[in-house]
Amino acid sequence: MSNTLPKNFEPQQVEEKWYKHWTEQGYFNSTPDDRKPFTVVIPPPNVTGVLHMGHTLNETVQDVLVRKARMSGFNACWVPGSDHASIATEAKVVQLLEKEKGIKKQDLSREEFLKHAFEWKDKYGGIINHQIKKLGCSVDWNRVTFTMDDHYYQAVIKVFIDLYNKGLIYRGARMINWDPQAKTALSDEEVEYKDIQGKLYYVRYKVANGAGDESILIATQRPETIMGDTAVCVNPNDERYQHLKGKKVIVPLVNREVPVIFDEYVDPSFGTGALKVTPAHDINDYNLGLKHNLPAIDTLNEDGTLSAAAQVFVGMDRFEARKKAVEQLKAEGLLMKEEEYQTRLGFSQRTNAVVEPRISTQWFVKMREMADDALNAVTSGDVKIHPEERFLATYKYWLENVKDWCISRQLWWGQRIPAWYLPDGTFVVAATREEAFQEFQNQWAKAGNQSNSTANDHSPFTIDDLTQDEDVLDTWFSSWLWPIEVFNGISQPNNPDINYYYPTSVLVTGQDIIFFWVARMIMAGMEYMKEKPFEYVYFTGMVRDKQGRKMSKSLGNSPDLLELIDRFGADAVRFGIMISAPAGNDLLFDDSSCEQGKFFNNKIWNALKLLKMWETNGIASYDRSKEGFEKATFAATWFQARLNQVKNEVEALYKEFKLSEALKTIYSLIWDDFCSWYLEWVKPPFGQPIDQHLYNSTLDYFEQLMQLLHPFMPFVTEEIYHHLRDRENGNDLAISQFGDLGEQQAVVSSLQDNVVLLLGNSLKDAITAIRDVRNKNNMKPKDAIKLYIQSDNQKGYELVADILAKQVNADEVNFVADAVAGCITTVVGKDKFYIQSEVAVDANVQKDQLLKELEYQKGFLEAVNKKLSNERFVQNAKPEIVENERKKQNDAAQKIKAIEESLATLG
Template identity: 70%
Template sequence: MELSKNFEPAQAEQKWYKHWQNKGYFNSKPDGRKAFTVVIPPPNVTGVLHMGHTLNETVQDILVRNARMSGYNACWVPGSDHASIATEAKVVQMLEKEKGIKKADLSREEFLKYAFEWKEKYGGIIYNQIERLGCSVDWDRVNFTMDDHYYKAVIKTFIDLYNKGLIYRGARMINWDPRAKTALSDEEVIYKDAVGKLYHVKYKVKDSDEYITVATQRPETIMGDTALCVNPTDERYAHLKGKKVIVPMVNREIPVIFDEYVDPAFGTGALKVTPAHDINDYNLGLKHNLEVIDTLNPDGTLSTAAQVYVGKDRFEARKLVVQQLTEEGLLVKVEENPTRVAYSERNPDTVVEPRISTQWWVKMKEITEPALKAVVDGDIKIHPGDKFLATYKHWLENVKDWCISRQLWWGQQIPAWYTKDGNFVVAATSEEAVEAFKKQNITVTAEDLKQDEDVLDTWFSSWLWPVEVFNGITQPGNEEINYYYPTSVLVTGQDIIFFWVARMVMAGMEYQKEIPFKDVYFTGMVRDKQGRKMSKSLGNSPDLLNLIDKYGADAVRFGIMISAPAGTDLLFDEDALNQGGSFNIKIWNALRLIKGWETRIDNTISSTSNTFALEWFDQRLQQVRSEIEKLIGQFRLSEALKTVYSLIWDDFCSWYLEWIKPGFKQPISAEVYQKTVNYFEQLLQILHPFMPFITEEIYHLLKEQTDDLCVKQYPENNFQPAAILKTGELLKQVITAIRDARNKNQLKPKDTIQLQIQASDPASYQIIESILAKQVNAEQVSFTTETVSNAVVVAVEKDKFFFTSNQEVDKTALKAELEKDLEYQQGFLESVMKKLSNERFIQNAKPEVVAIEKKKQADAEARIKTIQESLNNL
């Protein structure tokens, strides 16, 4: 069959993915093999995958494919997350824009119908992207966090923790998202530095002409003030004990209280206390038994309790309040003030409001301890550990109770049931709730009860992911949870170390009494050229399917991985995808070259002349296989890809194939051809986890196969380094050095030279003499013990190479080139000598580092001597 000139990604991708699926290669069932389990971090069904997801899924696929080819029963579970806040916001926007429907006009059931339609649409797009990328997930195991079994698992977990006393309901200060109209956990708040304003406002002391000036950043909350607080040691205000002040605009009398919490040096030393709208004020209010006045509605407008500007947006109200204070002569001054503003993680342009609210909470201290111990003791290994271990520990050691209720419709509805007079029980169904009330001697019917309107935080469902994808909560102790759990590795982004990673460890320890995964690999953040995190909300991520259509999935995978050291952020650049495309071309051309020799195979020709090339590449191949195995085991996947890339591009294509390539229309030894095909197959196998489509395509085009590369098991590798590897490196250095010298002497590739070698060990060159002559186009190679006059001199390590040619040489140009090279080498030597003359460096550096610098010195001195000899010869 005639090969096409170029690799056609689209055709190969469609063909091979369908073939792999039809063969059931991605499906996993418990058997006698050791399991390698990965659960996909479920993407939110709010849109499509961005480049951060692309990196994450590619890393997982590399690990899973590598495990499958290493003999493991690889199980990669796909799925998606309902993402309560973000998805509900998207659905609300869609309904208003496309159908003219407001959420308030719908019943809960009607709204959920639209939400599930959204999930089907965008969940399908996400799964299509995962498939197009080549991800070898088990599609029979797709999970969604609102599936029936998963929903039941979440409710069961809530009830269990409530019965254990680990979940409670109470009114506390929470973070409130006015746009989504829901509570947020502390981890869903993003703080950004900003330059705010500090407003100095006068409060009149009752029954006096005196005014106390208070500095505030939020004048729109003045109407909720219930005290004015000063430090008891502040003599400026000692006379105010027992006094009251008048709140501007609403003319409410509030007490002056004294507490050491106030910093006399900040602002005016007097603090307005608004318990409903600041956590510190709330704590002061509890301590001093202050009234709580909530002046904001759930949507961020002023409530009737504010008395003024009711219904106005909080930021519009701020302007109106400032205007009124100015008009009444109560605004002393306004100054700029550096501050940090809290924003909603799910609605990035929405400023979060502190608010007193009755919510459901998880007591975290008790369930945190096992999760902390698992990581500290090394049962779970974090990669890269030096960067993220301290972060993980700090959060768990300072954890606060978790607010898990959300004022939404999309999600698992909280299983709490209320009577008309406010009594409640926690139960899975209304019928079970009736029985629970009976035990409290309260007689009700199911019709009398109303279920809690709130749903559970998304992370309260996703923390069960590694357990419930195998039905570990709903069917505890089943065959699959016992076989696949704990999972092998979690690959995720560093930004959800608190949201998800730590909480999964907690849930795993609570319900399986075992860690959920053995390793956690944190990928870096994929950022755009401005350094911003790529995300759907910013719209700064290129469309993955468009990239695959343009470059092919393998090139996309290559481009994202070659730039992604573990845990390090990367700036996405499409040039890396072009590099992946160039690599495709290189491999494809190697196939075309080798296949072109098929008609020239001769069984009668000896392979002796190629013995060195064959033995050297065999050793080099096994050496790199060992390196790759080690790098993948250390989750240094970018380095692993770079190593494979160099092996194929440089060692195989640029060196080995050139060394064994037959002359024009000349035959090739059958043994050399078969070994070359075998080497190429092994290279394809090593590369396959990184670039699955082109490797499978070439594997089958190279020769007729009885198996598929996707499941081909790696051969055993007992690599032991041999001297031939060093000889091969020497050969490459000599060829490169002589070729450079030929170019500097304006010798064309077809121009022959006469080469004489002055070597400390001439015997070491005998096995590479024929390759060397061929690669530098030397018609004669000989050895000498003397300096050869009127010859170009090349130095490699301790050996010298003299070559002459019958061609005329432009000595003026050559001299200029040599002088330029000499200047560079002398500068290089000077920099090395500065380091070696530094006593601190010699004392503190490792011996091997010092040895490297000394070798640099010796090499530079040898090169300088050689250049000077060449100049003398001219």
């Protein structure tokens, strides 16, 4: 590559160049081979629009894991795709058709509507894929899957039929959740409950044939449902209502007589202790109705308007009808009072419409039968959840209390339920019309209706009499097969891909779909593969703005991903989202973290430019003794030790899925240790050549740093990797293997890593302290000093004396056994540094500084002593924590001693 480098890192051209190169080289493609697979399936984003910041976090986490696995020798396979999202997509398509083409859904045939829906999918699916590419995600584009692909569609139908034949799917009339806006049933998990401020309305129900104006007072939140009342219920132990046994009351607004029933379900202390019973519009009322054989009067249409059965306010929206009902009750003298009331209300997760309980004939899955295996898979540790402490209990609670799953949706977009009906309402479940007809024929024959002739000659119905169920299946009923069917595991069992890639390695997803998707995928995996679908589940946190609000389109607080990438570059955006994302916890995101990522890009870019400048100035080779070699190359020896230390730390953090912490550790290593310290320590005098050993080591370290950082920031690292050395075709960072990178020119030293690291820390502390003293005493950078060191580790400081002298501008470094008079004194640990300068020094200033430091150290030591004197702490804390506190205690005591000795020399 050319050594002519731009002033700053320019991400746009670099990103497009490298992503194209990686994909053309096929680095992201995977086929089964002899390597161990590392398989990740993308949580398929809905095909309803663009990726939001939650997707950005999720996709970045997955890419970090996949790139790390690919660079660690695994056959990494990351499957991309999208979800058809029945409710959301159908609503978008309906809205688009009405707004842009003036077409209403009801004016189209099902086939015509589906054609428009697939056009929508092609447009927005392409947008999502474009965003995934822009983010740098290393997905296998040969494996893109959509939940309405032909093979996937057939797999879903196959599973439905299988579960039905096993008795795990049934059709029946039950109280379900109804979305009046989408006009479809919802599962319990698709209803979000919110605390809102409502009202209680106290309404008089007159007693039929009662004396005078006798009535019973009932509190209700929903006066618009009064017309569906079929009883009034009170507690049998409530003395206030004993006289109403066997009597009836008159339902206001419609003047219908209904019985007074008695049931312990009613809480006498709530409201007035009397409950209006509306079986068609409340699940608890529905259950009471079943128990007491009450009729159910459905007063609402599917769009939330009042039906003819309501008798009054027919065709009016339910909330408008509430206002009208209140007005009429007031006018008739039946509304006694209103009061504010805190309540919980269910909202559709898809449309945010207030959900209506409704009796409806739907299809259901019996979940209890499949829940135990899914629960055991996690509690046994076969599937490991991260972070476990936050989500294991939630997972267990849901599965232990699981309810049957309503899977039918009154929509056209989705997998159509494979049930076929005769005109009399009888039905069979079959994949095709022909199979259904044959099944009806078989049933007819078994009933004794067949002679010696064929069934077709004598059956009272024809194939044309069959009609298919109009409903489609819940989107989650397709996506629970995702880890299996992306490898055709249902449609083509035992194929090479499913046998190699399943079970997958890690599922990365949001905590908000632990029930919708994670638990159900485990159920499907145990049912159809007899094995878990993934080994690990990593739950990301919720992305929130800096005010703590969940990012959403409705609030307008979620930035546009492509706009962020245009402003900062993909690496900076990836850095920004990851540095803010502690494992499993919600994260506060704003643009400043992307700005930090951009600064980081330029920091390492400037390090590259510095190295290229040294290269231009020349490289020199020196013949040294062993001692001279170790002294001249200490900086490289130290950084090698620090690099090894961080590699081990990062590897441990990967295993715990602490990716944000891993990035912070790498960031600190590069920004602080490499750029701020190491490069300064090895920098040759201006215009002079750099030592060959140091240059080769620096190149090697730079490469290893880029390799460590690559999973997080792939573009800038690949670009710098190719600027560091000339590369043969195919020598790319994206497929480099950890432990086998570059020319491995690391300096060989006899010094132990732990000794080197401690000496390196002492050197950094000494440089920082001496520079601080220079600043406080108004010494200009060009003012040279003489430095005297009083330390038990003289041999160590002799090794780094040249670096220390260069960093603090000391023209002499001497070692002394006693205090040096007339100098500025600073204490680092238990070592003393005496600074001699031609600049006049005020002894009182020195004394004040030392006294302040002494006061701080005494306070620190007191706090440590207090902790160590606590028997509970010493007994319960981990041994390494206690040992660390004792080390702090000893260090503080040594430093106090050194400061007091320094103060004594000042008088």
